[in-house]
Amino acid sequence: MSAKWYLGTGAQNDVVISTSIHIARNITQFPFPATLSLQDKLKVNAIVKDAASSVTDYRFNYYEMKMLSQSEVVSLAERHLVSPEFASSRDGRALLLTEDEAVSIMLNEEDHIRLQVMYAGFALDEAYRTADRIDTSLNTKLDFAFDDKLGFLSQDPASLGTGMKASVVLHLPGLVTTSQITRLITTVSKLGLSLRGSYGEGAAAKGDLFRLSNTITLGISEKAAIENLKSIALQIAAQERVAREEIFKAPVTEDRIYRAYGVLKYARLIDTAEFMELISLVRLGAVKGIINMECSEIEAMMIQMQPATISLSVDRPLDRIERDKLRAQLVRHNLK
Amino acid sequence: MLCQNCNKNEANMHMKRIINGRAAEVHLCSDCARSLGYGEAFSGMGFSFADFFGDFLLKNESLASSVRCGFCGKTFEEIATDGKMGCAECYNSFYEKLLPSLTRVHGKTAHIGKRPINAGGGDALNIEELKTRLEKAVLNQDFETAAKLRDEIKALLSKGGEA
Ligand SMILES: [Zn+2]
Ligand SMILES: [Zn+2]
Numbered sequence: 001m002s003a004k005w006y007l008g009t010g011a012q013n014d015v016v017i018s019t020s021i022h023i024a025r026n027i028t029q030f031p032f033p034a035t036l037s038l039q040d041k042l043k044v045n046a047i048v049k050d051a052a053s054s055v056t057d058y059r060f061n062y063y064e065m066k067m068l069s070q071s072e073v074v075s076l077a078e079r080h081l082v083s084p085e086f087a088s089s090r091d092g093r094a095l096l097l098t099e100d101e102a103v104s105i106m107l108n109e110e111d112h113i114r115l116q117v118m119y120a121g122f123a124l125d126e127a128y129r130t131a132d133r134i135d136t137s138l139n140t141k142l143d144f145a146f147d148d149k150l151g152f153l154s155q156d157p158a159s160l161g162t163g164m165k166a167s168v169v170l171h172l173p174g175l176v177t178t179s180q181i182t183r184l185i186t187t188v189s190k191l192g193l194s195l196r197g198s199y200g201e202g203a204a205a206k207g208d209l210f211r212l213s214n215t216i217t218l219g220i221s222e223k224a225a226i227e228n229l230k231s232i233a234l235q236i237a238a239q240e241r242v243a244r245e246e247i248f249k250a251p252v253t254e255d256r257i258y259r260a261y262g263v264l265k266y267a268r269l270i271d272t273a274e275f276m277e278l279i280s281l282v283r284l285g286a287v288k289g290i291i292n293m294e295c296s297e298i299e300a301m302m303i304q305m306q307p308a309t310i311s312l313s314v315d316r317p318l319d320r321i322e323r324d325k326l327r328a329q330l331v332r333h334n335l336k
Numbered sequence: 337m338l339c340q341n342c343n344k345n346e347a348n349m350h351m352k353r354i355i356n357g358r359a360a361e362v363h364l365c366s367d368c369a370r371s372l373g374y375g376e377a378f379s380g381m382g383f384s385f386a387d388f389f390g391d392f393l394l395k396n397e398s399l400a401s402s403v404r405c406g407f408c409g410k411t412f413e414e415i416a417t418d419g420k421m422g423c424a425e426c427y428n429s430f431y432e433k434l435l436p437s438l439t440r441v442h443g444k445t446a447h448i449g450k451r452p453i454n455a456g457g458g459d460a461l462n463i464e465e466l467k468t469r470l471e472k473a474v475l476n477q478d479f480e481t482a483a484k485l486r487d488e489i490k491a492l493l494s495k496g497g498e499a
Contacts, residue, residue, distance in 0.1 A: 219444025
């Protein structure tokens with residue numbers, strides 16, 4: 001099996017965990033998914049699958065969502081390869097996925113095609129270049145619904161125009177600890193961007209992970225939207241570094257990091273929420289050089305320890321206690 | 337009430353979500369809610385239909401019109417209720433009615449940026465890629481594909497390839 005995207009290391013890795021580009025497209029001759037019959041959805045799946053097979057340099061595996069187990073589907077959502085909505089109803093939906101999981105195409109979610117490219121670290125330009133190339137390549141086989149004025153037509157009028165959403169996942173323990181997140185969320189929303197918890201809402205975001213995305217897609221080019229996102233992300237990253245310096249002045253921060261490491265290293269039962277809280281501290285320590293771990297190992301753990309993904313590592317269903325036990329065991333193994 | 341996802345744990349998270357065009361109450365246990373990523377920006381690409389059509393719904397509740405989209409048959413009222421356009425033609429049918437919401441959400445109403453090949457957006461990269469594939473097809477003696485590719489390239493070149 002080839003290495004997954006999240007095992008790579010990227011630029012700005014002390015703060016920026018990953019980058020993704022989403023592109024929404026619809027095929028001209030079919031109504032949008034919500035009004036599409038099951039039969040036509042299957043047709044759309046077949047047509048896009050065929051078009052994807054001629055994209056050069058990318059090999060996609062094809063999955064009918066109905067053929068996957070509940071744990072497999074939820075694990076796809078935990079790995080951010082499909083949306084929770086996509087996982088909630090599986091009829092007529094399918095997924096095209098590259099082996100390294102860097103490129104996924106949801107079929108018949110909100111739009112016929114939802115292309116996602118995900119890279120480790122801060123890689124907006126690279127991710128967009130890849131997404132653009134695959135989009136264009138699909139377009140040589142498929143006609144996309146488009147209007148001169150409104151741009152790419154989507155089932156969701158909020159993504160008209162470019163149909164492109166770019167986002168970065170940021171690790172912001174410094175800004176959370178110094179209570180600056182709420183202010184930041186307000187500021188960012190005035191700039192056509194949104195900042196939200198990557199797992200969980202607002203300031204209670206699990207693992208201090210936040211996703212910064214553009215919300216405006218009409219009347220702004222892909223390039224301008226990406227430049228805008230890039231400059232705001234860099235400003236937030238700079239603020240986070242200042243906040244980290246501030247919190248490290250208090251000895252309690254270092255103490256919390258070592259305690260977190262201690263608990264992760266010796267706990268026998270650990271649930272997702274506690275794991276995310278502690279691993280966030282360990283990541284902060286790793287970046288600072290206190291804890292001897294690579295950020296990429298930590299990011300991989302953050303994904304692998306999610307409930308459904310963990311359940312997939314064994315061949316039988318797990319109850320909560322069994323899962324927490326397995327998680328603790330895997331975490332101990334990882335920290336050796 | 338049991339969690340709708342695992343059907344095992346007691347549901348303790350109750351959320352209103354838009355699923356398949358209908359506002360539905362979702363009941364999940366906290367584990368499933370977390371694992372399904374509720375509250376995450378990845379879903380729905382950032383906007384709920386309430387944000388988008390909010391004003392329209394408030395101001396125009398009594399406005400009843402039975403104009404239907406000629407292609408998919410949806411009315412604007414149905415669209416404003418579930419937040420989903422029925423098909424590409426809906427944008428033609430209901431353009432005027434959509435305009436206020438578009439202006440409010442995006443600030444602008446005219447697209448700038450990439451155009452699809454089928455709307456004259458072909459670019460050099462595309463043609464190069466098609467040429468590479470054409471060569472491969474010829475090498476593999478797959479003349480059916482080669483003929484198709486040749487047509488595509490011709491079509492792109494004749495559109496001028498301007499962005
Ligand atoms: Zn559940
Ligand atoms: Zn329609």
